[in-house]
Structures are given as C-alpha cells and as structure tokens.
Amino acid sequence: MVEPRQGVALYVRVSTEEQAEYGYSIDAQLDTLRTFCKLHGKTITDEYVERGVSGTTIEGRPELLRMLHDAERGNFSELLVWRINRLSRKQLDLMQIMKQLEQLGVGFESFTEKFDTSSPMGKFALQMMGAVGELERNTIVENVKSGMKQRARRGQWNGGIVLGYETTQLKASGNRRERVTTLEVVPEEAAIVRRIFEMYGTSGLGLKAIANRLNHEGHRTKKGNPFSVYGVSEILRNPLYVGKIRYNVRENWAEKRRKGINKHPIIADGEHQPIVSQELWDQVQALYDKKSGRPPRVFQGSFPLTGLLRCPQCGSGMVAHRVKDTLKDGAVVYRRSYVCGAFRNKGSAVCKSNGVRADEAEQAVFDRLKEAVVRPNVLRDVVDRVNARRSASSKPLASELKSVEKELEQLNGRKERWYRLYEEDGMERDMLVGRLNELKAQGERLEARRSELRAELATQNDAPPVPRAVVKATLTHFHRLLQNAPPEQQKALLHLLVKRIEVKGRSVGAIELTLDERLQETF
Numbered sequence: 150m151v152e153p154r155q156g157v158a159l160y161v162r163v164s165t166e167e168q169a170e171y172g173y174s175i176d177a178q179l180d181t182l183r184t185f186c187k188l189h190g191k192t193i194t195d196e197y198v199e200r201g202v203s204g205t206t207i208e209g210r211p212e213l214l215r216m217l218h219d220a221e222r223g224n225f226s227e228l229l230v231w232r233i234n235r236l237s238r239k240q241l242d243l244m245q246i247m248k249q250l251e252q253l254g255v256g257f258e259s260f261t262e263k264f265d266t267s268s269p270m271g272k273f274a275l276q277m278m279g280a281v282g283e284l285e286r287n288t289i290v291e292n293v294k295s296g297m298k299q300r301a302r303r304g305q306w307n308g309g310i311v312l313g314y315e316t317t318q319l320k321a322s323g324n325r326r327e328r329v330t331t332l333e334v335v336p337e338e339a340a341i342v343r344r345i346f347e348m349y350g351t352s353g354l355g356l357k358a359i360a361n362r363l364n365h366e367g368h369r370t371k372k373g374n375p376f377s378v379y380g381v382s383e384i385l386r387n388p389l390y391v392g393k394i395r396y397n398v399r400e401n402w403a404e405k406r407r408k409g410i411n412k413h414p415i416i417a418d419g420e421h422q423p424i425v426s427q428e429l430w431d432q433v434q435a436l437y438d439k440k441s442g443r444p445p446r447v448f449q450g451s452f453p454l455t456g457l458l459r460c461p462q463c464g465s466g467m468v469a470h471r472v473k474d475t476l477k478d479g480a481v482v483y484r485r486s487y488v489c490g491a492f493r494n495k496g497s498a499v500c501k502s503n504g505v506r507a508d509e510a511e512q513a514v515f516d517r518l519k520e521a522v523v524r525p526n527v528l529r530d531v532v533d534r535v536n537a538r539r540s541a542s543s544k545p546l547a548s549e550l551k552s553v554e555k556e557l558e559q560l561n562g563r564k565e566r567w568y569r570l571y572e573e574d575g576m577e578r579d580m581l582v583g584r585l586n587e588l589k590a591q592g593e594r595l596e597a598r599r600s601e602l603r604a605e606l607a608t609q610n611d612a613p614p615v616p617r618a619v620v621k622a623t624l625t626h627f628h629r630l631l632q633n634a635p636p637e638q639q640k641a642l643l644h645l646l647v648k649r650i651e652v653k654g655r656s657v658g659a660i661e662l663t664l665d666e667r668l669q670e671t672f
Contacts, residue, residue: 361496
C-alpha cells in the first residue's frame with residue numbers, strides 16, 4: 150500500500166434538483182471547507198467537484214472515481230466533505246467507499262456531522278447516517294414518481310423530446326420543482342409522423358423501407374440523426390400521436406435499464422392535439438401485431454465477430470447476416486456474412502452493405518491470434534503497437550483538457566466583464582441574471598468534461614508498458630481456450646481480448662487488442 154502524502158482533499162457534489170430545491174451550492178460548500186482547513190492549518194492538495202451529478206451510482210461520477218484513484222496513489226491523507234450524503238445516498242456504496250479509504254490509510258471527516266469514523270461508535274453512527282441518507286433519497290424519488298404518475302393520469306406531459314411536438318412551459322407553480330408544461334404540434338414534424346403511419350398502414354412498407362426512404366429524402370429525427378428501424382417502430386407504437394399520454398413504460402431505469410418493462414403502464418387521454426386519426430392508429434396497430442409474431446429460428450449458426458468488425462466506410466459495428474440459398478439438387482444452405490450495422494438498421498442512405506464472408510473473416514482472426522503466439526517477430530510487433538497506442542492516446546486527451554481549462558478561464562473573465570457593465574453602465578438586472586445563468590450552465594458542462602478528462606488521464610498515466618512475456622502468456626492461454634470453447638463462449642472470449650477489427654475491402658485488416666490488467670488476471 151502506498152503511504153498517503155500529508156494533505157487534505159475536498160470532495161463536493163450537488164445535483165441540479167438539490168441546488169434548485171434546497172439551495173445547496175458548490176461554491177458555498179467549497180468556501181466553507183476551505184475556511185475550515187485554513188482555521189485548522191490543513192493543506193488542501195486537490196478539490197474534486199461534481200456539479201449537477203446525482204449520487205445514485207458511483208460509475209456515473211468521474212470526480213469521485215478520480216478521487217478514489219488518487220487515494221490509491223497516496224496523493225492525500227485525509228478526505229473532507231461538507232456532509233456524508235455528498236459521497237453517496239446509497240448505504241452500500243457509502244460503506245464500500247469508506248472501507249476503501251480505510252484500507253488505504255486515508256482519514257475521513259465530515260464538516261456537518263462530527264464523529265470519529267475510526268471508532269466502533271463512529272462507524273455505527275456512519276452506518277445510521279448512511280441509512281438515513283438512503284431513506285431520504287428513496288422518499289424523494291418516490292414522491293417525484295408519485296407526482297409524475299398523477300400528472301400522467303390527468304393527461305399532462307411529463308417532459309421529453311418527441312418528434313412532432315414541442316414542449317412549452319405554461320407557468321411555474323408555487324413549488325419551484327414543479328413546472329406546468331404542454332405539447333404544441335410542430336407542423337413540419339407532424340407531417341413526417343403522419344407519413345410514417347401512412348407508409349406503414351396503407352402503403353405496406355416495412356420498418357427498414359420507411360427508414361431508408363426518409364433518410365434518402367433528407368429527413369432527420371428530433372435529435373438530428375438518421376431514422377432507424379427502432380426509431381420508426383417507436384413512433385408507430387407511441388399512443389401520444391393519437392392523443393394519449395403514456396407513462397411508466399419502464400420501471401427502475403437506473404438498475405434495470407430496458408429490461409424493467411412495466412406490463413401495465415399509465416395510458417390516459419392527453420390534453421394535447423393528436424397528429425393521426427384513431428382509424429389510422431387502429432389500422433397500424435393491428436398490422437404491426439400481425440407482423441410481430443416471430444417465426445421459429447431455422448438457422449442456429451453463431452457470429453463471434455459481431456460488433457468487433459468495423460465497417461470500412463462508416464466505422465459502424467458489423468452485424469450478422471444470413472442468406473438462404475437453394476442448390477440445384479434442392480438442398481438448402483445458409484450462407485453467413487457480416488454487414489454494416491448502419492446499413493442494416495438505417496438503409497442505403499446512410500451506408501452500403503460492405504459484406505464480409507463470415508467463415509473467411511473468422512478464420513483470418515483466429516489465424517492472426519495464433520500467429521502472434523508462435524512467431525516472435527509478430528509478438529514483438531503486437532506489444533510495440535499496443536504500448537505505442539496507449540502512450541499516444543493520452544496526447545489528445547491532454548490537449549483537450551488544456552483547451553477546456555482555457556475556456557473556463559475565459560468564462561470567468563466574461564463573468565467579470567458582465568459584472569462591470571452592470572455596475573458601471575447601469576445594465577438591467579434581469580439581463581445580467583439571464584446572461585450569468587447561461588454562462589453558469591456553460592461552465593458546468595465544461596467542468597464536467599474536465600473531470601472526465603482528468604480521470605481518463607490519471608488512469609492512462611499510471612498504466613505501465615505491457616511486458617512482452619505477459620502478452621505471450623495471455624495470448625497462449627487465450628488461444629487454447631478459444632479452440633475448445635463452444636460458439637457462444639468464443640464470442641465472449643473474443644470481446645474480452647479484441648477491441649476492434651478493421652475491414653479492408655472484403656477482408657480482415659488491423660486487429661486492435663485490449664491488454665489491460667483485468668484481462669491479464671483473467672488469463
């Protein structure tokens with residue numbers, strides 16, 4: 150274990166909702182902690198600032214991850230926070246963080262809650278505070294969900310970006326956290342939505358054909374992206390367009406993601422104007438349900454390189470493609486290949502097929518990995534390329550970090566100029582407040598990006614060059630496993646070792662490997 154260097158690290162966090170509702174301010178937290186350190190003769194080694202970041206998970210907080218990484222490097226001997234729930238509102242995460250700090254010999258202190266976390270009673274108090282924080286968080290989440298469900302039952306829109314409509318704020322209620330919004334039809338977008346329903350319901354076009362036609366005509370989604378099969382499907386199945394409000398389709402998104410499907414979502418008559426008629430909606434739904442029945446899968450082949458092969462034209466991941474072919478003697482064969490995922494999902498307006506025969510591509514990858522084990526010059530080239538790539542990858546990150554920090558300095562200078570205009574030239578206060586809010590939002594985005602860049606650079610700078618002996622041992626074990634593994638395990642193994650595979654023309658090009666510590670330990 151690295152001996153921590155003397156000094157105090159400050160960690161502060163605030164979510165957008167907390168700052169709006171309770172007045173938690175990043176600057177106020179920092180000023181309080183800095184003053185505390187000055188009064189007690191503590192030297193601050195670094196400050197970890199998370200603006201507008203929820204405390205739900207550890208993974209989504211780059212500054213917390215950077216702080217833990219720096220603790221492992223021994224950059225500070227004590228961590229100071231304003232309140233314990235700034236570290237986490239989930240008791241399990243809080244206990245894991247505290248255990249990690251304790252194992253690293255890093256002390257912990259909360260400005261608001263005064264107790265010694267190294268004593269048995271202090272640890273008990275910490276656990277109680279963690280439980281209270283998690284209860285508080287769960288209560289807030291439940292209250293917010295309850296309010297949004299009630300709004301949906303009244304036919305009110307709970308927010309979001311949707312093609313065909315624009316969200317308009319009508320008024321602000323007495324509770325600052327609640328905004329009254331409505332949906333206004335955007336005529337140009339509504340025409341695209343109606344056309345999608347008509348192409349599917351009356352013209353007989355399928356999802357890919359619709360996406361392909363829209364993309365060829367230059368139409369784009371609400372976010373400015375090409376239409377995809379999934380996007381067209383979502384539009385056709387959304388009752389919003391027939392005047393309904395649908396809510397709570399998925400539950401516990403943070404934990405379950407797309408798997409948390411609610412079989413009984415809220416569907417109520419909305420306050421907004423429908424875009425398609427009830428007759429067309431019913432016709433489309435009946436046709437969609439009729440087509441959605443999946444036929445039994447006849448072909449059971451595997452595609453271990455799915456997602457690893459990269460389209461030579463657009464760089465998208467290449468996906469599985471099967472073609473049924475009947476020979477002269479009547480025998481049926483299935484030919485496997487990999488095609489561009491963007492072409493498969495969005496049509497020829499976005500990219501071409503750029504197909505690669507699956508058998509040839511897979512054999513080429515397996516032979517290339519085997520060759521790296523048995524030929525010293527190939528192995529040496531692999532190791533040199535991996536280390537050179539790891540070294541070079543930090544340069545653009547460092548350059549971007551320098552640019553972001555320069556923008557933040559310029560932002561502070563612009564704030565000062567606006568203050569001077571207000572004081573010296575009599576600028577209206579509302580104009581000043583509006584401009585400062587814009588600059589504040591821009592600053593928060595820049596600071597969030599700075600945190601991400603610092604965390605990535607810290608990880609890369611600490612990574613030593615990969616030894617050749619380690620690479621050889623890893624590839625040797627990997628090749629043995631790959632030869633004896635069933636198809637589904639072959640795919641998992643390849644995705645563990647290979648980062649991406651370039652395609653040149655109709656054959657396999659460069660193979661980029663991932664040789665990190667986690668992989669080395671696995672093999």
